[in-house]
Amino acid sequence: MKIAATHRRNGFLLDIAIDVPTPGTVALFGRSGCGKTTLANIIAGLIQPEQAAIEVDGVVLEDTRSGHRVPTERRRIGYVFQDARLFPHRSVLGNLRYGEHRAPPTERKITLDHVVALLGLERLLDRRPRELSGGERQRVALGRALLSQPRLLLLDEPLASLDVARREEVLPYLEALRDDLAVPIIYVSHQFDEVMRLATHVVLMDNGRVVTQGAVEQVSLHPQLRAIVGAESVGSVLGGTIVAADPHTGLAAVAVGNGTLNVTLRTARPGAAVRVQVLARDVILATHPPEGLSVRNMLEGRIAYIVEDDPDADLVHVDVGGATVLARVTRAALQSLSLRVGMQIWVLVKAVSIRGHAFLAPRPPLQIFSS
C-alpha cells in the first residue's frame, strides 16, 4: 500500500508519504488536529487533494499527475466512523445485507456467516440499532463494512465514543478481524494502547506530517511520543514470545531480549507472539544484581542512551539484548548511581506494571469463499 498526499486547507498543510506491505494494520497516530481524518478522507476519495498517489494492493485509486481518480463509491473502501451510522429502521441483519449488496458479485468472498461468527453477532441479528450497546453497534458497522468486500478497511477512531469497558469488549473483535482476514486496515487513533494491540505499522503524525513510522516497538521509543501520550504514559513496547503460561495465576513467562518477564495475560498460549509495554516510570535500575526483592522481573542490559526528559528527570534507554527498555530516572538518582552510556545495568519491574497483549502477525486468509 502506497499513500502520498499533499493538501492545503486554511493554513493547514498535510504532506504525507506512507509505503507499507499488505496485508497489515497501519495505525495513524497523533494528537487531535494533526490531520489523521483529513488523510483518511483523502484515501476514501471524500476530499480531493492538491496532489496524491494512492495505491492499494496494486490498484491505483488516485494519481493526480496522470489525472486518474477512482470515484469514492468505486474505491471499495469500508469506512467505519466513531459513530456506527447504522440504518435505524433496519435490523442488524438488514444492515449487514446492505453491506453485502454493495459488493460487486464477483468479489463476494467474505460471507455473512463468517462475519457473523467473527464478530459474535449471532444473537443480535433481529434487533434494531437502538436496541444495541455502543460496542455492539460498532461491531455491526464493522460487519457491514466487511461484507461490502473492501480492498481496504478504514477505521476512524471506531472506539472513541465508547467507555473503557466497551472498548475492551470490541478490541478482541478487531484483533480477530486483523488476524483472520487478509484485508489491509488503516486504523486512526489517538490511544496508544489501541495502537499497541492492533498495529503492524505505526505512522506517528504531527501537524500534517510524518514524524516517524515503523514497528510499534521502534515508534514507542520516539521522543515526540511523550507530547502526545503524556510523561506518565511513556514506555517501551517490547516484542516477545510466550515460553510458559500458568492458567491458575494468569501469569505468562515471556521471552524478551536476553531475559524473561512475567506478565499477566488473559489468553496465553506457549509459542504465541506477544507485545508487552513497560512504562518508563515503573522501571527501577540497579547497578548490581539485587537480592531478596519481591520483584520477579529482572533483565540484564547495557545503557544505550540517556536522554533529557524534563528538568528533573532523564529517560535511560537500556538495551536488554536487542530490545530496549526505557527507565525514567531522576537527575539526582542518575548522579548518585553514576549512570553512563555503556554501563551494565539491571532492570527491575513489577509484573502488575506490565501490560501485555497476545499478537498474531497477519497470516494467509482462511478459506472464506462461499460454496
Ligand SMILES: Nc1ncnc2c1ncn2[C@@H]1O[C@H](COP(=O)(O)OP(=O)(O)OP(=O)(O)O)[C@@H](O)[C@H]1O
Ligand atoms: N472541514 C474543515 N474545514 C477546514 N479546516 C478543517 C476542516 N476539518 C478539519 N480542519 C482542520 O484541518 C486540520 C486537520 O484536522 P483533522 O480532522 O484531519 O485532524 P485529526 O488528526 O483527525 O484530529 P482529531 O483526532 O481531533 O479527529 C486541523 O487543523 C483542523 O482544524
